[in-house]
Amino acid sequence: MFKYLLMLLTAFSALCIESFARKDEERIAKRDSILKNIVPPSFPDNHFVVTKFGAVGDSLKNSKPAFDKAMAAAKKKNGGKVIVPPGVYILNGPIHFVSNVNLELQKGATLVFGTDAKDYLPVVFTSWEGTMLYNYSPFIYGYQLENIAITGEGVIDGNAKESFNTWHGLQKESQLRSRKMNHENTPFNERIFGEGYYLRPHLIQFFECRNILIEGITIKNAPFWCVHLLKSENITARRVKFDAYNKNNDGFDPEYSKNVLIEDIDFNNADDNVAIKAGRDYEGRRLGLITENIIIRNCRFKGLHGVVIGSEMSAGVRNVFVEDCTYGGYCKRGIYLKSNPDRGGFIKNVFINNVAFGEVEDCFFITSYYHGEGSGFETEIKDVFVNNLKCKAATNAGIVIQGFPTKKVTDIYFNKVLIESCKKAISFTNTENIVFNDVIIGEEVSVPSHVK
Known part of the structure; x- marks a missing residue:
């Protein structure tokens, strides 16, 4: 009896080892087939330097109008590189991306976003904790775009520690309202939040976008999730550094998304490094x-x-x-x-x-x-x-x-x-x-x- 039991255990062990080896071969084949479908975007050889549109990296002047003008110029030329030279640029309001644009933050360049919530109005179509709704604009926002990137060795500073971060203790009523709308299938156009509510905006959100690259930058001090990749596909994120200690400062949140490569990242987040939703x-x-x-x-x-x-x-x-x-x-x-x-x-x-x-x-x-x-x-x-x-x-x-x-x-x-x-x-x-x-x-x- 003992000999028979030993033979069964030996056979079972061999079967497990063989099964693990087979699964590893399947893993590699499946992974490699996915990687073939993840290709970073390329861009037209046009350069739009934000300082030529009035941006000043003196940590004082509001450079949002200049960034808006640079994006508009890039759109008119069917894209290219919007370049941010060294300096500290104050942005009292969001950057709204256009297709075929690479926002390049050169080494020594820092974007610091303003703390007045009204600057992030009017509300935009977005999502909050898995529920679609209208809310304050993410600080960097792209909707229904293709071929977009944020690259370089610069810094994106949400500057939210003393402002939006404090909303965490005030959000419960708005949070429950959003969940009720979810469960009751309230039409999206009736799910209006923004002013008078306390749902913090994301730092970076690309929504229904294709062909995305985020590379080399440092991300810090976000108001909510750092990088929200919503209903998007073909995404590469590499060599990004996080220094994000505020409430709910997840690193990357791919949601309803596919074909995503996240590699060579230095995480340092007060919340999840990667949260797949x-x-x-x-x-x-x-x-x-x-x-x-x-x-x-x-x-x-x-x-x-x-x-x-x-x-x-x-x-x-x-x-x-x-x-x-x-x-x-x-x-x-x-x-x-x-x-x-x-x-x-x-x-x-x-x-x-x-x-x-x-x-x-x-x-x-x-x-x-x-x-x-x-x-x-x-x-x-x-x-x-x-x-x-x-x-x-x-x-x-x-x-x-x-x-x-x-x-x-x-x-x-x-x-x-x-x-x-x-x-x-x-x-x-x-x-x-x-x-x-x-x-x-x-x-x-x-x-x-x-x-x-």
Whole structure:
């Protein structure tokens, strides 16, 4: 009997190893096919230097009119490069992009946005926490455009610490109003916020745009999410640095978007480094615009959470690759997939490969019951593959998976995981088919002791 059992265990182990190898081949093929569809935009060889349109980088003069004129001139010539020379430029109001424009912030150039909320009116069509509505304009905003970029070695400073950041404690009534409109399917043109409400604008938002490049810049002090990529596709973000400590200062938020490459980023955010989203509750399920084909690689994580999927993900998220990433400092959680039974939708085909964290609270966390609330629309979470995940210390938990009684989390595979120390190793509830191969949580056990 023992010999038979040993043969079964050996066969099962070999089958698991073969399965992991096969899945890794599938991962590489799928990732490479996605990468072929992500191509940075190119631009006409026209230059529009903002100082020639009246901008002054003296940290005093309002240069917004000059930026507007430069964008208009670029549009008239069918695009080109809007160049910002070294200097500190005050912008009392938003930059509204046009197609075929690369906004180049040269080394030593800083954009500082004004703090008067009225300067970001009239309201524009946007989204807030997964609900479509009209609100203050994002500080840099592009709607239904193609071939757009922000590049260079300059800085975008939202300057929001003492202004919009303070709205966080005042937003609840407006937040609940937006969610009620979502659940009741209120027509978009009746969802008017802006003045008299406290929904903070995004720093950068590209909405229904194609062919986007964000490269080299430093982003700091945002009023809300830093870079919101909404209903957009073919996006490259690389060599960006974050220094964003305000409330809800997520780094990148791709939502209802596809074919996104985020690489070589230095994160330092008070909130999620990357938060992958796909709409909230009824509206997300109704629109059904899946967020898919997201590749995150060669990044340094630092902030609240490294990579998050959710919690607004009601249309579904699939084909997410996190590869060859490490940490630049502390994260509360490393990898975090979160939903609740108000959302519905799905999370599937997530690949974590060669990722390391230092000290965290929780290394890897999946929950179907975020905030312990919701009913009626459980989320399907399945097919998550974790290979070569390392963590120095988890002060709370190593690996947590929380399914829902009527919709269990299934088919989660761990291969070569090392969590050097943690308070709690594993906590699984409402799960099925969780597979481990070469997993060490806590100090590795070596040769067993024996009687001397």
